Amino acid sequence: MERTDAERRFIEAHPEIRVVFDPGFPPFEFFSQGAFTGLAADLLHAALKDTGLTLVPTPARNWPELLDALKERRADMAAKIAYSPERAQYLLFTQPYVSIPVAIIVSANESRIRGLADLAGHRAAVVRGYDGQRQFQENGPAGVELVLVNSIQEGLRDVAFGEVEAFVGNQGVASYFIEKDGLANLRLAGTITHESALRMAVRSDWPELRSILDKALTRLPAQEKQALIQKWLPLRQDARTPPWAVFVLTGLFLATLALSVLFHLSSRSLTRGIAEKTRELQAEFTRRESVEKALRQRDLHLRNVLINADAVVFQIAPDGTIAHIEGKALARIGLSAREMTGRPVADLFGDNPTVMNGLTRVLAGEQTRYLAEISGKHASIMASPVFDENGALAGVSGVATDVTSLVLARKRLAESEERLALILDATNDGFYDWNPAANTAFLSPRWLETFGLPPGKVPDVLDAWRSRLHPKDRQRILATLEEGLSRDDIIEAQYRVVDPSGRDRWIQSRGRVVARDASGRAVRLVGTVTDITGHKESELRYQALFHAATDAIMILEQDRIVDCNPATTALLGYSREELVGRCPGDFSPHRQPGGVPSPELAARILTRSANGDQVFDWVHRRKDGQPVDVEVSLTALPSSDGDLSLVLARDVTQRNKMREVMIRTEKMASLGSLAAGMAHEINNPLAIILQSAQGIQRRLDPGMASNAEAAKRHDIDLARVLDYMRERHILLYLDGIREAGERAAGIVRGMLGFSRVRESAREMADVNALVDKGLALAASEFDPKTGYDFKHITIVKRLTPAMPPVHCAPDQIVQVVLNLLRNAAQALTEAAIPMPCITLRTFVRNDLMTIEVEDNGPGIPPAVLPHIFEPFFTTRKSGTGTGLGLSVSSFIVTENHGGSLTVSSRTDVGTVFTLALPPHPPGARTPPPAATP
DSSP, X not given: OOOOHHHHHHHHHOOEEEEEEOTEETTTEEEETTEEESXXXXXXXXHHTTTOOEEEEEEOSSHHHHHHHHHTTSSSEEEEEEOOTTGGGTEEEOOOSEEEEEEEEEETTOOSOOSGGGGTTSEEEEETTSHHHHHHHHHSOTTOEEEEESSHHHHHHHHHTTSSSEEEEEHHHHHHHHHHTTOTTEEEEEEEEEEEEEEEEEETTOHHHHHHHHHXXXXXXXXXXXXXXXXXXXXXXXXXXXXXXXXXXXXXHHHHHHHHHXXXXXXXXXXXXXXXXXXXXXXXXXXXXXXXHHHHHHHHHHHHHHHHTTEEEEEEOTTSBEEEEEOGGGGGGTOOHHHHTTSBHHHHHTTOHHHHHHHHHXXXXXXXXXXXXXXXXXXXXXXXXXXXXXXXEEEEEEEEEEOHHHHHHHHHHHHHHHHHHHHHHHTTEEEEEEETTTTEEEEOHXXXXXXXXXXXXXXXXXXXXXXXXXXXXXXXXXXXXXXXXXXXXXXXXXXXXXXXXXXXXXXXXXXXXXXXXXXXXXEEEEEEEEEOHHHHHHHHXXXXXXXXXXXXXXXXXXXXXXXXXXXXXXXXSOOHHHHTTSOGGGGSOXXXXXXXXXXXXXXHHHHHHTTSOEEEEEEEEOTTSOEEEEEEEEEEEOOSSSOEEEEEEEEOXXXXXXXXXXXXXXXXXXXXHHHHHHHHHHHHHHHHHHHHHHHHHHHTOTTSHHHHHHHHHTTOOHHHHHHHHHHTTHHHHHHHHHHHHHHHHHHHHHHXXXXXXXXXXXXXXXXXXXXXXXXXXXXXXXXTTTOOBGGGSEEEEEEOTTOOOEEEOHHHHHHHHHHHHHHHHHHHHHTTOSSOEEEEEEEEETTEXXXXXXXXXXXXXXXXXXXXXXXXXXXXXXXXXOSOHHHHHXXXXXXXXXXXXXXXXXXXXXXXXXXXXXXXXXXXXXXXXXXXX
16 A cells, blocks of 8 residues: 555654553454454454554543543544544544444334334433434434433343333444343344444544555455454344234234125124124133233243343253353353354364263253353253153253352362361461350361370360360460450460370460350350470570579660660669660760760661671660670571661679779889889989089088188188079079989889888878878978969868778878879869869778868869879879879779779869778788777
């Protein structure tokens, strides 16, 4: 076919055409076995077969939706549509390819309606929105009661059931449904003069496609087109003689018979006899007509019932030929009454031994009923032989009912029962189905085995089950059962039973009430039981270990605590209820020792735990605010969502403190070894330097007689020499030499304190007196380098009277108190505290003589606090501190006296040093009591 350039460009640009169709308009267009089919579909495929265009059919739910799809251009064309001015606003129409009359369909027994004019005074059905409705309203007679239906099928069935007297609609579609649904009691009474011209239509902006379709339809061979129309539109007008004609012909026959008799018989008596006979014949004819009408009405009613049921009614001749068959279910096996009538059963079902065996039996005179599978469907077939008045076989009558859904349901039920049995066996579960009202039950073999009951029927189910319950669980479980029977949710419980050998076994039970009687009493409880003895014993062992563990154990889901053991509550000082649901970071300081915020560090560690176990140090904060050092092991637990973690936390606070002490002791021991080696090497030169400086100063003193005599002998004015030395600062240099030497000697003396335990005299001393002596020494000090002066610091003494004496080296304890007071004064002065204050306390705590030195200074930074007792560690400027004061003090208290020196500090609040001494240091002998007079 020749095409224009515009048509070729259109085909290249639009290789797919979206066709919208009405699936409820057979035989013109409909869905059959998932395909777009019908007269319009065949013509469209024939028209486009050489174009290379591909059709994409889309069914519409109804006619208005089809028009909307075309208006909104969700579809490109329709293969079957009638022209109207309104539709021409958005569609381009081809020339008509077929004209179909608008038909009037009536019941086969309806003799009053022969055409359009006869519908006056009757009820007529038309499909809402179809062209037939408009044509009927324009051309129909007055006085017709119009009934709108949703489909042609609905209208035809309304006629078949006598709901309306006629249906007016497309003759082709009506013909299709009459054939498909087996509506043999309907006939064509006539047509409306208007014929519905069907066309194809495309979207208004695609004139090229309309041109392609018009050319193809025009050049389609007439023979091919006629064959397609004959394939889909075989309906012929019924030519049967109506009953009224039979009545008229019968009357004419009787009248002719009467005239003939009158003509040949002139006897009056004969005439009367003929008239009487004529009346009898007319009465008999009227009676028979009434009986036949009643029979026809009953036949119509039965036929309609069978047609609309899921059944097929059939009659078979003695030779095995199908004499009659009809029913809606025929469409399910892909056959029609027209195809089957007149054909031998063997031609259609010869390969189905079940059907042929049943036919053989019924033709042999046996009434049969059997199930057969036909074209994938299951049918229940009931057939009976029919005999004539002589007892000879006249044929077979029967009904085939579609029971596919029933057969499939039974098959699924059997499969479900088998599957349930396999599942219960594979899962080691016992199953029960118990009627509490009647105390009867179905108990699976596994259920009986679980409770140690013998196979077979259990006479008293409740008593048998109750007898197996563990005495400690019996009351609880019976109460659970009683409560569960009153509601409809799941009844779930774990309990112990005692098997025949006396061994305890753990049971997991799940059940539910599924049926109740009219009074609401439970009459059916179904469920399963599982022997969980092994699992439960493992769980109990785990719980025992969990609760007995001395380390804190926490179970985390994502980052929240879902369970913890008693050791966790002891470690953190919170109850379990306070801990569950919160993050471990909630019980931590804001920052960890490294300076990283606790939440940030915790998130990092949790992320790393997905790749393997994590072991790390952490600092928690107890409920009372005290920090606690822990060593944490974090392990991801296997779970369905992978969000569970196991946390083991061990309190290592004391271990860390001991480690610090050991480190400090090692440092002190190293320093002691160094000091011991250096002492003699440094002390001798220092002694010479100090003695030389002192000697120079003494030999310049004019007050000494020896100096004056030597100056006189050499004619030197000693006073002028001193003036010269003062002017040249030589005397200051000598003072500096002495001061530096004394300071170095002090450092050496401090270092020597680490090298050995000094054999200072020990005695029973008054703690308060030691504090007062240290305070007196400090009060006389003024440091020009730091500027601190005790006269400007408020001293608060809170000394406990009558403190027990302590066995110690008094000068060493005074030295410690003095060092602590100096440190406090220097911190207050450097921070320029407006109202500096030092508080001194003495008291007895845990049998230890305790001294506290507290200041209201700036506090010690957290990063510095761990290092303050280390030798040579200082935060002061060079030349203002040796870094040995606190380390020497700690050494004196811990090593020489077996006590402790601790510190606590809060930024911007102050610092507290606590010195605790035992009454009698380890290894010291208790002094004898004083003699009494």
